[in-house]
Amino acid sequence: MVTIAGNGMGDYDFSNLNIDISKFDKIICDPNFLTESAEHKKEEAKNILKLKYKDAKQYIIDNYEKEELLYVVTGSPLFFSAGTIIARNLPNDEVKIINNTSSKTYMLEKLFINETDVDTISLHGRVDIDLENFLQNKYTFVLCDKYTIKRLKEALFYFEKDSIKAALGYKLGFEDELIKEINLLDFDESSIDIEQPYVLLIKKEFESKNIISEDIEFETERGMITKKYKRQLSLQNLDLEPNNLLWDIGAGSGSCAIEAYKRYKVKTTLFEKNETRIEFIKQNLKNHFVVETKLLEGEAQEYFEELKETPQRIFVGGGGVEVIKQLPKLYEILDTNGILLINAITLKHLNLMLTTLNEANIEYEIHSLSLTTYKGKLDLVEPERQLFQIKIKKEEK
Structure with missing residues (x-):
């Protein structure tokens, strides 16, 4: 049996899990998880496997019938997560998903924004922008990596600066969390450590033209x-x-x-x-x-x-x-x-x-x-x- 759980926002650890991790034979997580904190007993730490996605997927597929497994993913397992990909490779009665707060939900709660007003794209590890979901709704939520702001500046080259507004969400849930409005088209990436996790929420400040133009x-x-x-x-x-x-x-x-x-x-x-x-x-x-x-x-x-x-x-x-x-x-x-x-x-x-x-x-x-x-x-x-x-x-x- 496999339980796939999200750790929510904040440090890469198990502190936001509302389950007893001691009942699992193995706990699988990403290599960047902090598993040596005081809340973990030494005997529990022995059962923790820090694996990259491909290795984690293979271990789960090979052992879900023999062991009680807990697979911990960052944020929400239902939001751009490897959790759902692995779940689809398992029998329905052998997998359980426990949701947690995603970066999108976290930002919308902080900024009081209706979820129906927001489309989502990911530029984390990706180059191509999904134009069907970009600047079509009132807001566009963007999952980012270190190249994203440069990529968006290229895509929005012919935009005036007052055509959009953007909120930056940086290190969400951490002690040094930052949520602030930025001028995306002139933003200096060196002002933050773009190797750290961050997201963008872009607001349309223009009315879309008629699809068929005169x-x-x-x-x-x-x-x-x-x-x-x-x-x-x-x-x-x-x-x-x-x-x-x-x-x-x-x-x-x-x-x-x-x-x-x-x-x-x-x-x-x-x-x-x-x-x-x-x-x-x-x-x-x-x-x-x-x-x-x-x-x-x-x-x-x-x-x-x-x-x-x-x-x-x-x-x-x-x-x-x-x-x-x-x-x-x-x-x-x-x-x-x-x-x-x-x-x-x-x-x-x-x-x-x-x-x-x-x-x-x-x-x-x-x-x-x-x-x-x-x-x-x-x-x-x-x-x-x-x-x-x-x-x-x-x-x-």
């Missing part, structure tokens, strides 16, 4: 923008999924990448060479509070070799002849099972695209789109330029 919501150069209906159709054809990485080549106003983030919660990299449009893109990224985005200035094809990232989706909405010549390279860079979508509005570019793809033996499907809108009280006709759309799926070999 064209007038974007700053543009002389109306250089993928119009609303074509923008929606293009995003639909990309088959975007949350946390995909989307490259938007020839980004123009940035409207496609921005709306892709808002609708589908994807990461974006924008390529644009026109200096005026670049300034509009920067303003649009700020206005729409876009997270996890990069704007690369200059000729797009010059970045293809040096970027150390693998996009799951690539959208080519501009870039000219030199980008068209690089379509085979983009197909090579594209992740397996990814999608490359190319928009063309001139027969000259369409012909060059098809020639380039055929010479590289890349399979594609093509659609021609004609769209006319009627505006005003008189329903004035406003025909849009015909759009040719090429869709390529990179199948797994």
